[in-house]
Amino acid sequence: MTSDSTTAITTPDASTGDIRTLRSRKAGHRRAVDPIYYAFLLPALILFTLCITMPAVIGIFFSLTNSIGFGDWEFIGFTNYVAVFSDPAIWASYGFTFGFAAVTVILVNVIALFLAVLLVSRIRFKTALRTVFVIPMVISGIVIAYVFNFLFSNSVPELGAATGVGWLSESILANPDLAWLAIVIVTAWQAIPGTLLIYIAGLLSIPGDVYEAADIDGAGKRQQFFRITLPLVAGYVVINVILGFKNYLNAYDIIVGLTDGGPGTATRSIAMTIVTGFTSGDYAYQMANAAIFFVIAVVIALAQLRVTRGRSVL
Amino acid sequence: MAHRALRTLAAGIVLALAGGVLAGCSSGGPAEVRFHLSKPEAIPYFRDLIREYNDSQDDVEVVFDTSSNLQAGFLRGNPPDLGLLNYNMEMARFMERGALSDLGDMPEAERIRPDVQELVDQYATYPGRTSVLPYSVMAASVIYNVDIFEQHGLEVPTTWEELLAVCDTLQAAGVTPFYGTFKEPWSIGQGWFDYSVGGMVDVAAFVEEINELGTEIGPDSEVSFQQTLKEPAERMMQLAEYANPDAPSRGYGDGNLAFANGEAAMYLQGPWALGEIAKTDDQLKLGTFPLPMTDNPDDLKVRVNIDLAAWIPESSQQKEGAREFLSYIMQQEVMDEYNAEFLGFGTTTDAAPATDERILAMQPYYDDGRFYQGVTKAVPLTIPIDNLLQGLITGGSVDSTLSRLDQEWARLALRQ
Numbered sequence: 120m121t122s123d124s125t126t127a128i129t130t131p132d133a134s135t136g137d138i139r140t141l142r143s144r145k146a147g148h149r150r151a152v153d154p155i156y157y158a159f160l161l162p163a164l165i166l167f168t169l170c171i172t173m174p175a176v177i178g179i180f181f182s183l184t185n186s187i188g189f190g191d192w193e194f195i196g197f198t199n200y201v202a203v204f205s206d207p208a209i210w211a212s213y214g215f216t217f218g219f220a221a222v223t224v225i226l227v228n229v230i231a232l233f234l235a236v237l238l239v240s241r242i243r244f245k246t247a248l249r250t251v252f253v254i255p256m257v258i259s260g261i262v263i264a265y266v267f268n269f270l271f272s273n274s275v276p277e278l279g280a281a282t283g284v285g286w287l288s289e290s291i292l293a294n295p296d297l298a299w300l301a302i303v304i305v306t307a308w309q310a311i312p313g314t315l316l317i318y319i320a321g322l323l324s325i326p327g328d329v330y331e332a333a334d335i336d337g338a339g340k341r342q343q344f345f346r347i348t349l350p351l352v353a354g355y356v357v358i359n360v361i362l363g364f365k366n367y368l369n370a371y372d373i374i375v376g377l378t379d380g381g382p383g384t385a386t387r388s389i390a391m392t393i394v395t396g397f398t399s400g401d402y403a404y405q406m407a408n409a410a411i412f413f414v415i416a417v418v419i420a421l422a423q424l425r426v427t428r429g430r431s432v433l
Numbered sequence: 434m435a436h437r438a439l440r441t442l443a444a445g446i447v448l449a450l451a452g453g454v455l456a457g458c459s460s461g462g463p464a465e466v467r468f469h470l471s472k473p474e475a476i477p478y479f480r481d482l483i484r485e486y487n488d489s490q491d492d493v494e495v496v497f498d499t500s501s502n503l504q505a506g507f508l509r510g511n512p513p514d515l516g517l518l519n520y521n522m523e524m525a526r527f528m529e530r531g532a533l534s535d536l537g538d539m540p541e542a543e544r545i546r547p548d549v550q551e552l553v554d555q556y557a558t559y560p561g562r563t564s565v566l567p568y569s570v571m572a573a574s575v576i577y578n579v580d581i582f583e584q585h586g587l588e589v590p591t592t593w594e595e596l597l598a599v600c601d602t603l604q605a606a607g608v609t610p611f612y613g614t615f616k617e618p619w620s621i622g623q624g625w626f627d628y629s630v631g632g633m634v635d636v637a638a639f640v641e642e643i644n645e646l647g648t649e650i651g652p653d654s655e656v657s658f659q660q661t662l663k664e665p666a667e668r669m670m671q672l673a674e675y676a677n678p679d680a681p682s683r684g685y686g687d688g689n690l691a692f693a694n695g696e697a698a699m700y701l702q703g704p705w706a707l708g709e710i711a712k713t714d715d716q717l718k719l720g721t722f723p724l725p726m727t728d729n730p731d732d733l734k735v736r737v738n739i740d741l742a743a744w745i746p747e748s749s750q751q752k753e754g755a756r757e758f759l760s761y762i763m764q765q766e767v768m769d770e771y772n773a774e775f776l777g778f779g780t781t782t783d784a785a786p787a788t789d790e791r792i793l794a795m796q797p798y799y800d801d802g803r804f805y806q807g808v809t810k811a812v813p814l815t816i817p818i819d820n821l822l823q824g825l826i827t828g829g830s831v832d833s834t835l836s837r838l839d840q841e842w843a844r845l846a847l848r849q
Contacts, residue, residue: 198848
């Protein structure tokens with residue numbers, strides 16, 4: 120979420136041209152840097168190395184062993200990696216996670232953009248409504264998950280029974296084919312506010328005179344949205360889609376609170392399988408899984424850099 | 434998530450370093466023994482015991498530790514000096530790698546019933562050592578509502594046929610025979626599956642054989658999940674037909690409440706549920722009986738687990754002090770009092786029998802050694818057996834679930 124909010128703050132002021140000229144100016148102008156800058160950089164660098172880089176390297180190192188987290192171990196080469204690739208449980212978790220992330224990212228962005236357009240238009244109680252919509256963002260995922268767990272298991276089935284709607288009267292969480300939908304709904308419920316904020320920022324950065332001109336030319340609201348609004352917030356769409364997708368790939372807390380990977384193993388995410396490595400002595404094996412997942416995350420991050428640079432949003 | 438996990442790991446390393454520094458600072462005075470126990474219900478009981486012990490002598494000062502991470506403790510060579518906790522596969526790994534010291538020379542070790550000590554060895558052994566002393570055993574079987582049984586003139590069933598007859602009678606009278614809480618996978622493994630398998634199959638032998646088979650397990654091996662456990666699994670599915678229709682969306686808490694309110698006649702849970710049920714209705718008359726799975730009453734057995742077991746790590750600096758405190762808590766009257774309060778069964782040859790009505794019926798089975806440890810507990814956690822069984826009981830196929838277990842077992846054997 121933090122990365123979302125920083126983009127939200129920086130992007131609206133930085134109109135595209137400015138950033139480019141700023142960059143080229145910096146590049147062409149080399150001068151001695153005050154060493155104090157490096158001194159300030161140092162604590163962050165040390166912490167990052169100690170807390171992120173080193174554990175990652177240690178983890179990758181252990182993925183080449185048969186360690187269970189303590190005690191003796193020996194190198195077993197790439198056996199763990201071979202085993203990961205031939206493990207249907209792990210394939211299933213990747214399939215579920217990517218499918219879930221793709222569906223969620225589409226749902227979240229469509230709804231958030233729709234709400235954002237409403238919330239910047241001239242309606243009453245705009246500020247109050249914006250506040251209401253942002254509330255889900257500040258509640259912890261596991262709390263939301265437990266609340267929805269109760270709703271899906273008890274309230275919704277009761278409602279279904281009372282109204283005689285058959286398909287509602289059975290808990291969606293108990294249905295292996297539909298449980299993932301519940302996770303999509305809850306994740307979207309929590310993720311829409313952050314996305315919404317970025318879209319509002321994006322919409323506010325569109326100058327009003329463009330719409331005035333469109334009005335004069337006789338464009339309808341619909342045409343204005345598809346011909347003006349959408350192209351002008353395209354950069355924000357890209358940001359939201361990529362950041363969102365990356366976040367949803369890490370899905371963990373909401374799933375644990377809702378289905379705990381069930382029914383059966385229908386909703387086990389990648390993150391959940393990796394955590395079993397710590398809790399059940401499959402340390403080295405899941406480290407291999409984590410290393411593969413890390414590579415995928417890096418690929419996505421690089422793709423994000425390329426795309427966003429092209430769109431010149433960042 | 435990769436990042437989050439790594440960050441956790443890093444934090445662990447930093448804490449470990451800090452812990453090492455702090456540990457070096459301990460000074461003279463009485464030997465400080467760190468005693469680890471994490472069973473939440475038992476914490477007040479042992480807190481009192483520790484206070485009594487500390488007041489009674491000056492050589493050893495016992496410090497209560499109810500929260501530290503064992504895996505991390507062993508990893509950095511700083512585990513608690515004495516552990517008293519649930520003994521299972523995960524714990525057995527520490528023993529298997531020689532991390533636990535030998536307690537075989539303690540007089541207390543002599544008092545442990547051999548067939549109970551044997552339960553420890555079913556998970557793992559370390560040559561020449563008695564590393565773990567069982568302290569309390571929990572026996573689990575079918576919990577039944579005595580009043581409902583009496584109202585319908587039902588006797589406790591002792592064969593599979595009788596069990597089905599009981600279920601049919603109850604169902605015909607509009608009573609739900611079993612209350613299922615299939616939303617929580619562990620309740621399926623612990624109750625439905627373990628009872629079904631334990632009532633038909635020699636679990637210890639089965640586990641030993643599949644461990645030997647390792648990667649060889651499969652449709653053609655002599656024993657396997659898909660062959661040996663097929664019949665129990667099919668019978669479990671048959672019994673699941675008698676469960677409440679909304680079982681897939683009911684959890685453990687829902688089950689305790691519903692059972693306390695008399696919404697079903699039988700409940701496949703352990704004695705830990707009895708206390709929860711009593712919170713709703715402490716006048717409810719409840720009894721227990723082993724789930725009959727065959728036509729022979731001699732096959733009846735109860736499921737047991739070592740609820741508390743004591744061990745002293747090899748790397749402990751305070752082994753002597755830890756042993757002294759262990760002898761203190763292993764005095765017969767202390768153990769008896771604990772078991773009476775927490776519905777446990779004694780592990781020593783001279784233990785007092787259970788007195789609580791609700792678990793009384795399991796005493797003869799326990800005394801005769803007619804018990805087994807749940808088969809799901811012999812499967813490493815990395816194979817999500819409870820989740821797979823959840824998939825089965827909520828409408829999966831017996832054959833594909835069990836053959837999936839064989840495949841997972843073989844794959845795990847290959848890489849470990």
